[in-house]
Amino acid sequence: MRHLSSSRLILGCLLGLLLGASPMQAALPQAPGFLAGQHAKNGIACAECHGKGRPVKVDDNETTVNEGCVRCHGSLKEVGAKAQGHINPHVSHLGDIACTACHGGHRGSWAYCGNCHGFELKIPFPATVMKPAEAAPKPPQPASVRRRERTDVVVIGSGAAGMVAALTAHDAGAKVVVLEKQPITGGNSMLAAGGMNAAATRFQAKKGIKDSVELMVKDTMTGGKNLNELELVKILAEQSAASVEYLTELGADLSDVGRMGGASVDRTHRPQGGKAVGAHIVDVLRANAVKRKLDVRVNSRVVRLLENRQGRITGVLVQGRHRGFYRIDAKAVVLAAGGFSANPERVAHYQPTFQGMTSSNQPGATGDGLDLGAAAGGVLKDMEQIQIHPSIAAGSRILITEAVRGNGAILVNREGKRFVNEITTRDAASKATLAQPGQSAFMVFDEGVRQSLKQIDGYFHLELVKEGATPEALAAAIQVPPQALKETLDRYNQAVAAKADAEFKRPDLPRALTTPKFYAIEVKPGVHYTMGGLKISTRTEVMAKDGKPIPGFFAAGEVTGGVHGANRLGGNSISETITFGRIAGAQAAAAAHAPVKP
Structure with a gap:
């Protein structure tokens, strides 16, 4: 073993622990089995990746580290252009993600693609065991936290519902923080393929397709075996065309129209040529978030919703990958953390006959957002309604x-x-x-x-x-x-x-x-999809057991129940996330601007 000076050992421990290494790995920053060691072997100092600040700090987005990756290796697009092999993970539907989503400095690297794909990918210094965020045990929740921030609105989850809620709240004048537990944004929305259902749009009219809000309501209720909440379905259909226009104004292409199962007419909107809708929309939402300089934080798991003595939600307790525990006080919280299709134990609990089935979902869809909502007093409904x-x-x-x-x-x-x-x-x-x-x-x-x-x-x-x-x-x-x-x-x-x-x-x-x-x-x-979730009002307020909304608490997307009933129609998920995400963002901004009642 190479002898290390005490000062280099301390620095190595600090860098390694910040990057999620074990104490032994942290003590060996130049160990050849990790990228940091390979960099050191090539004469590249720690400061090239971490900057020259003392003490060295790494934010949860690993911004400085990723800037170092790009500075030396080029952008993801540039790396992808140089990559060899049939499968090129640097050019994918995941978009322009951080290098550290896959590559570790002081821990084993692992291919994020491996969460869904079965093909083998060679990666430098692979981890022996792949352990994404949701595979870790539930984090402890400290009794007190000294580090504290304030904002107007916190959005939990960065899929389409969360990003649309954040953009809407921001555009309404609210200061917004988006928290995502995974190392990349996009959630299940990034995997959506078929399209976005909407009735009576200008794109349908251009193609001579006759559709109506009433027909979309009828199809959705029939598909859901009339277990759906009719008032929520009406909102889905009535605002669907406006949601298509909203995305179009943001820069999305939804001009192609096809049909998915259970629809009476062609109403599934997607990019020209029939490209996958989800990755396209997520890229558009990401670009708009960057344009607005939204505060979006990955590797940031919310472990508890905070509330005051009156039962109003007043913020969140966060565990950042590098920052550790801290709290954010907020005037409103939007929960958009998705469902639990990637949690096989929970799926089997509600539907034993589905035990052992594979899942089409990204690895973050484990249902911990539902746990947060239920712990705060929210009512869960239709949890046994799981779609294969x-x-x-x-x-x-x-x-x-x-x-x-x-x-x-x-x-x-x-x-x-x-x-x-x-x-x-x-x-x-x-x-x-x-x-x-x-x-x-x-x-x-x-x-x-x-x-x-x-x-x-x-x-x-x-x-x-x-x-x-x-x-x-x-x-x-x-x-x-x-x-x-x-x-x-x-x-x-x-x-x-x-x-x-x-x-x-x-x-x-x-x-x-x-x-x-x-x-x-x-x-x-x-x-594939969990129709059940938190019960919400038509204003996306999370409902408590007493039938009243929980003040300051809103939810949208797959974390909610009631829109789809016993079965979701293809194309209705993206439509739901955009429409109810917009409502949740507007309501959260309004709550943030409203005077607080004593």
Whole structure:
């Protein structure tokens, strides 16, 4: 072991502990098994990454460290342009994230992509065991905290609901702090693929699509088996077109319109060419947050909501990765921390039959936001209503968007036969798929469907697609009876020509499957969305057990219950996050500006 001087040992311990290393790792800043050691080996001093301040400080966003990464290696885009290999993690739907989301100086590095993807990624000095934030035990909560800040509004969670709430509150004149426990922003919104439902928009009108608020309400209530709260559904539909306009004004492209399961007409808005909607919207929201210089903090877990003797929410207790515990006093708090689909134990608690199912969610969707709300007196409702999605790529956690079926793909079983209306509701399609041999199905489409939806290219990139020059060749590739698959396609194409699906009553038949090549992706149902959550008012106030709103406390997005009932329609999630995020942000700003009652 290399001898270290006492001064270098102390500095090493300080730097290492700040970056989450164990005491032994901290004492060995030049250990070759970590990036800091490799940097030292190459003659790069600590100050190149951490700055020259004494004592050395690292904020929870690891700003200075990441500036050092970019200064030496270039931006994420520049690194991506130089990277080699089939899978390029530096060019992805995650956007322009911090280098330290994956790379550690005094701890093992790990690929954030590995939370959802099964492919192997080489990374310098990988961690032996990957331990994202939610895998750690619940942090202790100290009796007293000396470090204290003040702001007008705190937003917990940085998905679409949280970012929209923050932007809205800021634009209404409030000082806002956004807190995100993960090392990157975006939440589940970043993974949203299909689009955003909205009724009676100018983009529908331009395409001659006749839709109405009333029809969107009817479809949503029917899809949710009428367990939805009607007043919340009405707000979702009535303000959906305005929410599309809001995003458009921020710089989003939602001009393409398609259809998702359970919708009576085309109302799913997405970028031109059918690109994934979530990553696009998150990038737009991030850019607007930067433009406004919003205070957005990652690696910052809220461990408790603070309240006064009158039961008003007055702030939050935060555990920062480097800063440790501190409190933020606020005049209003917006909870937008998402659901719990990535918490298998909690899913199995509410739905034992879902035990062991994979999840399509990002790793932060563990439900700790629900715990915060419940601990503050909020009422939980519909917690057993958990949605499984019928098309997660077999052997992975990658969601194959419903828009592929909406654009014409069909589902066939291992006998090469259709077995369900492909654009029925997700619960019905999942149930039908689980009843098939192997509890999986093949999503079959042709070159015409592929060209109609840009995001399908990503499935090829991830090597999830089997192909064949003819239906028979595709059948051989996926090991189903060739003649059966050909006959299935022939019958479906005849239905398209006749504009009537006699077999399964599929209402929308956008195109025949006749253009070579022919493709298939094996899919299985997996846990996708939790419809239950905190009960809110039409003003997004979190409701207490006495039926009254908790003062100063608002919530939006998947952390709430009531909008979707027993089953969420595809395309309604993004719509919900934008509409109710806007309401929550406006209400929080109003509460922050209102005189405090004695």
